[in-house]
Amino acid sequence: MSSTGQPGTRAVRIGSLIVGEGPAVVFAGRPSPAPQADGRVDAPPDGCRVSLARLRPEDRHDAVAAARAVWDGPLLVEPGSADDLPAVAAHADGVIVSAGDAGDAGDAGDKALVRTAARLGLPLVVRRGPASVDEWLAAAAACLDAGAAGVVLCEDGVRAADGHLSVDLGLARAARERGGHPVLVSPGDDAGLAAAVVAAGADGLWLDEDAPAGHAEAAREAVVVVGALVREERPAGIPAARGAIDRADAALAVILERRAALAGVVQRLKPVGGFAGRDLERERRIVAAMARRAPRLGEARLAPIMKAVIESGLHLAEEARSASGENGREHSPEDRPAGTAGAQALAGGRQDHD
Ligand SMILES: C=C(O[C@@H]1C=C(C(=O)O)C=C[C@H]1O)C(=O)O
Numbered sequence: 001m002s003s004t005g006q007p008g009t010r011a012v013r014i015g016s017l018i019v020g021e022g023p024a025v026v027f028a029g030r031p032s033p034a035p036q037a038d039g040r041v042d043a044p045p046d047g048c049r050v051s052l053a054r055l056r057p058e059d060r061h062d063a064v065a066a067a068r069a070v071w072d073g074p075l076l077v078e079p080g081s082a083d084d085l086p087a088v089a090a091h092a093d094g095v096i097v098s099a100g101d102a103g104d105a106g107d108a109g110d111k112a113l114v115r116t117a118a119r120l121g122l123p124l125v126v127r128r129g130p131a132s133v134d135e136w137l138a139a140a141a142a143c144l145d146a147g148a149a150g151v152v153l154c155e156d157g158v159r160a161a162d163g164h165l166s167v168d169l170g171l172a173r174a175a176r177e178r179g180g181h182p183v184l185v186s187p188g189d190d191a192g193l194a195a196a197v198v199a200a201g202a203d204g205l206w207l208d209e210d211a212p213a214g215h216a217e218a219a220r221e222a223v224v225v226v227g228a229l230v231r232e233e234r235p236a237g238i239p240a241a242r243g244a245i246d247r248a249d250a251a252l253a254v255i256l257e258r259r260a261a262l263a264g265v266v267q268r269l270k271p272v273g274g275f276a277g278r279d280l281e282r283e284r285r286i287v288a289a290m291a292r293r294a295p296r297l298g299e300a301r302l303a304p305i306m307k308a309v310i311e312s313g314l315h316l317a318e319e320a321r322s323a324s325g326e327n328g329r330e331h332s333p334e335d336r337p338a339g340t341a342g343a344q345a346l347a348g349g350r351q352d353h354d
Pocket residue numbers: 263266267277278279280282283286309310313
């Protein structure tokens with residue numbers, strides 16, 4: 001955000017959410033306050049999304065109103081026809097349209113729908129479908145010409161006859177670069193692609209409306225951890241800077257947990273493990289290597305940090321060893337470096353919550 005608190009040119013506001021700068025975002029499907037089978041309620045996504053085309057026309061207004069009744073956060077709605085626009089205007093924070101409808105190839109009715117939607121004073125999210133990058137960007141330009149309050153592109157991929165969804169991250173990246181608009185990617189219901197989406201430079205993703213419970217939360221974890229590593233953030237105030245620090249710390253926690261597990265493996269394999277087998281020359285080389293990637297901190301500041309990190313790992317290994325008897329090889333919890341949600345997110349794995 002700029003120093004005035006307004007989003008920059010790439011960023012688009014959807015309700016209370018800024019898309020395009022700051023953290024990457026996750027839109028889930030229809031909002032649902034329902035707890036899961038184990039009584040757990042998922043952490044809320046950043047936004048929700050309702051598509052009306054697959055509902056009967058007479059049910060659509062109520063569907064949008066029902067979504068708004070249970071969800072006061074950012075809400076995107078995809079109208080099925082111009083008749084749905086009053087409900088969209090009353091409740092939505094953004095309108096989803098198709099590049100094929102907005103661009104030159106759209107038929108008169110579809111183009112009229114997009115033009116009317118653009119005049120609602122809301123941002124438009126333009127799905128690519130089978131359009132080329134040129135057609136996609138031309139559709140985005142047409143939406144802005146028609147009065148849209150900002151445009152977000154969404155790479156929603158192409159579904160083959162066998163049901164397989166092909167999402168083109170390279171194309172999404174090229175369109176973001178060329179068009180200057182934020183880009184979302186829709187990886188179907190596969191939260192395991194969330195890390196790749198953010199690593200490719202997209203500003204967020206949306207999941208299928210029927211994605212299983214827990215997938216939005218898993219996608220969010222991946223987006224936070226990977227986003228902390230790859231997204232440039234220029235926070236303008238203390239709350240934004242603290243938010244960015246929280247995301248960096250989330251990634252740090254995942255790495256620290258993983259590192260402790262790996263150091264524990266070495267303790268069990270070395271002839272003399274734990275504090276008794278400490279290797280200070282190896283520790284010095286670790287700090288020197290890290291200083292090349294963290295030159296502002298440098299060796300002098302990294303050394304005490306890594307001393308604390310290494311000693312925590314040694315304490316953990318010694319505790320695990322005494323808890324599991326003589327050799328410490330059985331039942332060691334640190335044998336499972338991929339056991340946390342964050343680590344699974346980094347690995348692009350799915351979260352199963354059933
Ligand atoms: C892991 C080892 O044991 C100790 C812990 C280290 C670490 O956490 O990186 C490094 C050196 C040793 O003091 C090792 O020898 O590599």
